[in-house]
Structure formats: C-alpha cells, structure tokens
Amino acid sequence: MSPSRNRRTQWVAGSAVALALLFAGAATVASARGEAETPGPRTPSARSADAGFARDMAVHHQQAVEMSFIVRDVTGDEDVRRLAYDIANTQANQRGMLLGWLDLWELPKTAPDGQGPMAWMPGGGHSGHDMEGMEGMDHDGALMSGMATRTELDRLRAARGKQAEVLFLQLMTDHHKGGVAMARGCAERCTVPAEKRLAQGMVEAQQSELDLMADMLAARGAAPRP
Incomplete structure (x- = not known):
C-alpha cells in the first residue's frame, strides 16, 4: 500500500473512532441531563422557593431602598449617607435581577392565589420583634420579617440628625436580619444555581453591613433593638 493511501486509511479510521466517541459522549450527556431533569421542571414553578424568594426579596429590597433615600434627606452625616447610598445602589440592582428572572421564567410578580409572603419558607419566615403576636392581624405594612412598619x-x-441616624441604623439592622434569614432559606432551598449564588452573596454582604451598623450605633451611644 502506498504511503499516501495508508495515511488516508488511518485518517478515515481515526475519524470513525472520533465520531463514535462523539456520539457516545452525546448519548451520555443526554442521559445524564434526562436523569438530572427528572426530579423537577426545567424552569421554576410559581410556587417554588426560587420564585417565592425572587418575589419576596424584591419587595424586601424595595423598602431598604426607600429607607436609604429617606435618611439621605434628613441627615448630613457622611458615613450614614455613604452607607445608605451603598445599600440603595446594591439592593436596587439585585431587585432588578430578581424581577428579571421572574420575567425570564414567565412567572407573575405576585404570589399565586392562597400563597402569602414567605410561604416558600418553613414557618412562613416570620420571626423577630416585628412579627411577634401579629399572626392574623394587620402588620401595619410589615409584610415580612425585618420589614419596617408604616408607623x-x-x-x-x-426625625432629623442623630435621631434619624440611630433610627435608620436600628430599622436597617432589623431589615438586614430578616433579609439574611430569607437569603439563607434560598441558599438552602432554591434550585437555580445563579439564584443560590446571589442569595449566598446577600448573606455575606448583609452580615458585613450588620457588623458595621452595630459599630455605628455604638459610636452614637445606641444599640440594635432587642
């Protein structure tokens, strides 16, 4: 056999082996994908932890943004104003991501009938002084754990000046504690990897801000609310 024909035969044989491996690999991936997708749908359902967290945290974040803008206008303290700006900027961006995922999943931004806030978390996620004894009652606008009431x-x-700074830091501390609990719930129960990563990032960032706010309260002769 001529060298050129021998090389051509080897190339054909090699190509056949490569194609066989390619098809085998594709079959394996398809099989694994089928097994991985068997337990649940390709996208979250309206009643899933993924959708519930996205809806509820978007509402939770909106109030943090609102409080940050309020304190910006009632104090001239640069440290408080800087913290408020960071919180408003970060949480507004995260809120956009959460609402964007709901759009991507073609899910409503309101909870399904019969499912109230935090229903995706065991116990409804209600804890802390703002929810004690309020089951079945008007929460004065505090829909979820940590949220400030309308009052x-x-x-x-x-409020103005130092009084406003202390109240903002106390309210935002409660707010972050509720947010951290929600984010931990998603990190444990959500199934979308990107959302789980975002939730874990929220836990770490808000815990860091909780430590900062405790120091800022101490500097003003105050402390977080019990």
Missing part, C-alpha cells in the same frame, strides 16, 4: 417609616421621615 416606623413615618417616624424616620419626621
């Missing part, structure tokens, strides 16, 4: 937001709007 508390009015007090923040009316």
Whole structure:
C-alpha cells in the first residue's frame, strides 16, 4: 500500500473512532441531563422557593431602598449617607435581577392565589420583634420579617440628625436580619444555581453591613433593638 493511501486509511479510521466517541459522549450527556431533569421542571414553578424568594426579596429590597433615600434627606452625616447610598445602589440592582428572572421564567410578580409572603419558607419566615403576636392581624405594612412598619417609616421621615441616624441604623439592622434569614432559606432551598449564588452573596454582604451598623450605633451611644 502506498504511503499516501495508508495515511488516508488511518485518517478515515481515526475519524470513525472520533465520531463514535462523539456520539457516545452525546448519548451520555443526554442521559445524564434526562436523569438530572427528572426530579423537577426545567424552569421554576410559581410556587417554588426560587420564585417565592425572587418575589419576596424584591419587595424586601424595595423598602431598604426607600429607607436609604429617606435618611439621605434628613441627615448630613457622611458615613450614614455613604452607607445608605451603598445599600440603595446594591439592593436596587439585585431587585432588578430578581424581577428579571421572574420575567425570564414567565412567572407573575405576585404570589399565586392562597400563597402569602414567605410561604416558600418553613414557618412562613416570620420571626423577630416585628412579627411577634401579629399572626392574623394587620402588620401595619410589615409584610415580612425585618420589614419596617408604616408607623416606623413615618417616624424616620419626621426625625432629623442623630435621631434619624440611630433610627435608620436600628430599622436597617432589623431589615438586614430578616433579609439574611430569607437569603439563607434560598441558599438552602432554591434550585437555580445563579439564584443560590446571589442569595449566598446577600448573606455575606448583609452580615458585613450588620457588623458595621452595630459599630455605628455604638459610636452614637445606641444599640440594635432587642
């Protein structure tokens, strides 16, 4: 056999082996994908932890942005104003991501009938002083753990200077504690990898801000609310 024909035979044989390996690999991937997708749908359902977290944290974040803008206008303290700006900027961006995922999944931004806030978390996610004894009652606007009531937001709007700074830091501390609990819930229960990573990032960032706010309160002769 001529050298050129021998090389051509080897190339054909090699190509056949490569194609066989390619098809085998594709079959393996398809099989693994089928096994991985068997437990659940390709996209989250409206009642899933993924959708519930996206809906509820978007609402939770919106109030943090609102409180940050309020304190910006009632104090001249640069440290508080800088913290408020960072919180507003970060949480507004994260809120956009959460609402964008709901659009991508073609899911409504309101909970399904019969499913209230935090229903995706065991116990409904209600904890802390703002929810104690309030089951079945008007929460005065505090829909989820850590959220400020309408009365508390009015007090923040009316406050000035150091009083406003302390109240903002206390309200935002409660808010972050509720947010951290929600984010941990998603990190444990959500199934979309990108959302789980975002939730874990929220836990770490908000815990860092909790430590900072405790120091800022101490510097003002105050402390987080019990």
